[in-house]
Amino acid sequence: MIEKQQPIVALGHLTKPKKARPPRNNLLLNLKKDDLELNLYSSLDTEIMNKLLEKVLL
Numbered sequence: 001m002i003e004k005q006q007p008i009v010a011l012g013h014l015t016k017p018k019k020a021r022p023p024r025n026n027l028l029l030n031l032k033k034d035d036l037e038l039n040l041y042s043s044l045d046t047e048i049m050n051k052l053l054e055k056v057l058l
Contacts, residue, residue: 025042028042036056040052
């Protein structure tokens, strides 16, 4: 018996949606004064950052 050969068909690949990454938390400022070390990152709210800088630098 001669069987008919079926064509080879590539399977469809399931594509996973890329996960949305949160923005990177970049170091903006590294400040050292006496025994205090302050690292400010980009995720910090600007109002809070300004208040901290005012208190540390004065």
